[in-house]
Structure formats: structure tokens, C-alpha cells
Amino acid sequence: MKYRLLISAAAALALSACGGGTDTADADAVATDTAMAGDTTTATPAGADASAMTAQAFADKQAASDMFEIEAGKLAQSMGKSQAVKDFGTMMVTEHTKSTADLKAAAGQARGATVTxxxxxxxxxxxxALKNAGDQFxxxxxxxxxQAHEMALATxxxxxxxxxxxxxxxxxxxxxxxxxxxLAEARGLN
Structure with missing residues (x-):
């Protein structure tokens, strides 16, 4: 999987350099995908070029981030082994649901940005991977x-x-x- 991501990242960069239609949001997504897979040695931070993001690209990236946190949080509530992980999962569901509501309100005021x-x-x-993590959940x-919070924070x-x-x-x-x-709380999970 790591090699496939590296090849995807190289292909996206090559297409971008040749004007092959890969825009900054696509390249940023490749960097995000690579980093989420655990290969942070070749990934750029997801928000490293947030200045080039359109309002819609930002709304899409943030909405996806919130959705991931909510769904992963639900899994943590039901599959977590420690109470700290279960509690963190509960907090993620609550706070990222609020974040999505706040994002929708902001996007509603912005022209041309929607939250889907x-x-x-x-x-x-x-x-x-979480669903199949078993004892390693x-x-x-x-x-x-x-990783997800580092990327979200950078963005x-x-x-x-x-x-x-x-x-x-x-x-x-x-x-x-x-x-x-x-992020600080995630780093402190045992």
C-alpha cells in the first residue's frame, strides 16, 4: 500500500508539472492520503498550501475531516479497549458534529461554498482498518x-x-x- 501511495503521489506531481490537470487540491489530497497511511516521510502537511485552496476546497476538506472523526469516534465508543479511548471517541463525535454545524453555518454565509x-x-x-484492528484497536x-488532527490543524x-x-x-x-x-489529547492516549 505504501508503494502504491508513493506511485500515486509521484504521478500526481508529474501530471501537475506537465499541466496534466492535477490542481493543488488534488496534490494536497495525495499528501493527505500518504500521511494518513503512516508514510509521513514523503508527505507534505495537508495545510502547507492552504493559501491556494478555494473556499469550496477548504469546505470539502474540513467536512471530510469532521466526518472521519465522527465515524472513527463511533467505532472507538463501541470497539475501544480502554475507557480513555472510548471517552475520546465520544468527545470526537460531539465536538466534530458541532464543527460540521459551524462549518455549514459559515459556508452558508460564503458565496459558492457548500458542505457535503x-x-x-x-x-x-x-x-x-479500525474495524479490523481487533486487539490493536x-x-x-x-x-x-x-495524524488526522495534525493534518486538520495544518489545514x-x-x-x-x-x-x-x-x-x-x-x-x-x-x-x-x-x-x-x-491533538494534544490524542497524543496522550494510552
Missing amino acids: PKLDAMQQSNLD DATYKQQQV LQGYAQNGDTEVLKQFASKTAPVVEKH
Whole structure:
């Protein structure tokens, strides 16, 4: 899987360099997918080029991130081995449901941005891995949560600083500290 992601990333970069139609959002998605798979040595942070994101690209990325957190949180509530993982999962469902509602409200004020949560292929793959993690659920969940929150934080901070739509920049600024708190708590899960 790691090699397939590297090949996908190389192909996206080659197409981008040749004007083959891969835009910044696609390249960012490849970087996100690569990092979510655990290969952070070749991935760029998901928010590294958030300044080039359109309002819609940001809304799509944030909605997918929230959806992943909600679905993974539900799995943690039912499949987690430790009470800390179950409690963290409950918090993820609650707080990322609120984040999605806040994103929808902000996007409603932004012209041309809609919120339609849809997991990307790597997020779906990570959920599938969680479902099949068995005794390794807690460790797999922690690893995925750290990576997902690192990427979400980078995207939020990047868009807050350089985004193209003020109301979504405000949403990103307000949401980044919450995600930063989640990241610290994810890192502390045992």
C-alpha cells in the first residue's frame, strides 16, 4: 500500500508539472492520503498550501475531516479497549458534529461554498482498518487520530492565515485551537 501511495503521489506531481490537470487540491489530497497511511516521510502537511485552496476546497476538506472523526469516534465508543479511548471517541463525535454545524453555518454565509461531507479513499481505508484492528484497536486509533488532527490543524491554520473567504477564515481561526486541543489529547492516549 505504501508503494502504491508513493506511485500515486509521484504521478500526481508529474501530471501537475506537465499541466496534466492535477490542481493543488488534488496534490494536497495525495499528501493527505500518504500521511494518513503512516508514510509521513514523503508527505507534505495537508495545510502547507492552504493559501491556494478555494473556499469550496477548504469546505470539502474540513467536512471530510469532521466526518472521519465522527465515524472513527463511533467505532472507538463501541470497539475501544480502554475507557480513555472510548471517552475520546465520544468527545470526537460531539465536538466534530458541532464543527460540521459551524462549518455549514459559515459556508452558508460564503458565496459558492457548500458542505457535503464525503470521506476520501484513505479516510475510508483507515476506517476499514479500525474495524479490523481487533486487539490493536486502541493503538491504531491513537495513531490515526494523531495524524488526522495534525493534518486538520495544518489545514485550518493555513486557511485562517491565507484563505480566500473571510467567513471561512474566521471559522478556521476559531476551530484551530479546538483541533490543537484534540491533538494534544490524542497524543496522550494510552
